[in-house]
Amino acid sequence: MVAARDQRPAPYSMTTSQCSIPIRRIINFDSGEDDVCIIRVQNMRFKVNPCVLQAGSPIFKNILESRESPIVLSGHTASQFRAFLSAVYARPLPSAKTVEVARLCSIAEVALKYDFNSLKMWSMEGIKTQVNAPNTLLRTAPSETFVRLIRLALLYRDVDLSRSVQLKWLTRIHWHDLPPAPAIVVADAYDLRHLLCHAYYVHLVNVSPRIVRGEPIDTDSPLTPTQNLHVFCGYHSLLASWKQLQEAPPAFAQDEECRTHVRCEVAWKARWALETGRSSAFSPVDVLCRLLFMERHLEADEVLKDCMGDGCRREALDAIAKKRAEISENLHHHFDL
Structure with a gap:
């Protein structure tokens, strides 16, 4: 041996x-x-x-x-x-x-x-x-690439890179080209509020039919119970916001050259009520898309062109865009973040 x-x-x-x-x-x-x-x-x-x-x-x-x-x-x-x-x-x-x-x-x-x-x-x-190249790889990159780049930008404390990656990621998410859940997980972990609330928004739009039918939204979901609670907060808050908008359009300022502002207001409210009352392909909680649709649709409305002065009509359309931007910037309130 x-x-x-x-x-x-x-x-x-x-x-x-x-x-x-x-x-x-x-x-x-x-x-x-x-x-x-x-x-x-x-x-x-x-x-x-x-x-x-x-x-x-x-x-x-x-x-x-x-x-x-x-x-x-x-x-x-x-x-x-x-x-x-x-x-x-x-x-x-x-x-x-x-x-x-x-x-x-x-x-x-x-x-x-x-x-x-x-x-x-x-x-x-x-x-x-x-x-940041015009033909950036982030146009086709998977979620994993965005996650890695976000973490790297945070490690290097590179604010510009972090912001650029987040904006490109959100663009893909809003176009429903990438799932929002990975962005929610990463943004929640690193306190990236803008990315977080917009990812929550798209996720809510995706799962809102389940909520309406009373079905669970946590099946096969990577989100935690707390994160799902934020989704429900967003659902009830944005639904209430749209109901308020249905009742009254965003207020607009009188154009300096307008001499028939009362007529402009009456026409605007009437057309707004008519269009918001129509059935829509958008979810009731998808307030951003609904407002964008309303802005484009009312811009081409022939009745408004006849009944409103050009200045007041521009002010009214701008009011929709401002309301949309306001909601977009304050989504964190809707999701209780």
Whole structure:
């Protein structure tokens, strides 16, 4: 038994092919291979030249002074770290505009963790350029991409990037191109009120038929009971708002040149009552879409063109747009946020 045990190779003499953990070699070719260290991330080992890492990061300077082998790093995946190392040792760095955003995100996340300033700047500039490009990838990106970009923007405290991603996400959500639930979860976690209340709004419009029929809205939903309670608050509040609007249109100011303002008001109220009383394809709680429809429909109304002065008619239509903007800006009140 002793002889058999002595014939086994010692653990440190295992070859790469015998080791269950694969080794990835990313080496600075300007120096000899003796000047290397082993870094382990998850189930993967990376054989790297420490000089560049130490030069670019004070955190790595401290970490790589350790005599441990391998040096174990955590807080990111092996895939993220591999993307980071590929950028660290790239000579020269490619234009960040040509690197896919998912890869740039991995590099930015790891670079931030280890305070690797040159790659922090390079990766974030590339991300912002691609996010704000006319043909931005966010036109077709899934919800997961928006979630990752929001988190990255918050980690970097980049207000402009966060705002840009949120607005593009909301556009996709309002067009019903993406589900609102992931945005609710993320916005609630990071206190992004504008994103949160508009995501709640679209979610409410989607589930309002269930509420009308008395069906549960939490089936297969990622929302918590508290979040679903906010949905119900929005339902009752917005429904009440639309009923108020049905009874009286938004008030408008008299045009300076109008001499028959009473006639303008009578015509406006009459046409408003007629149009709001018609059946609509929009949910009763979809006040924003209903108001937009009313604005466009009444703008083309021939009766109003005959019965109202041009100035008063413009004021009345502007009043609808202002009311819509007011509701949009104050959705948090409707959802009790």
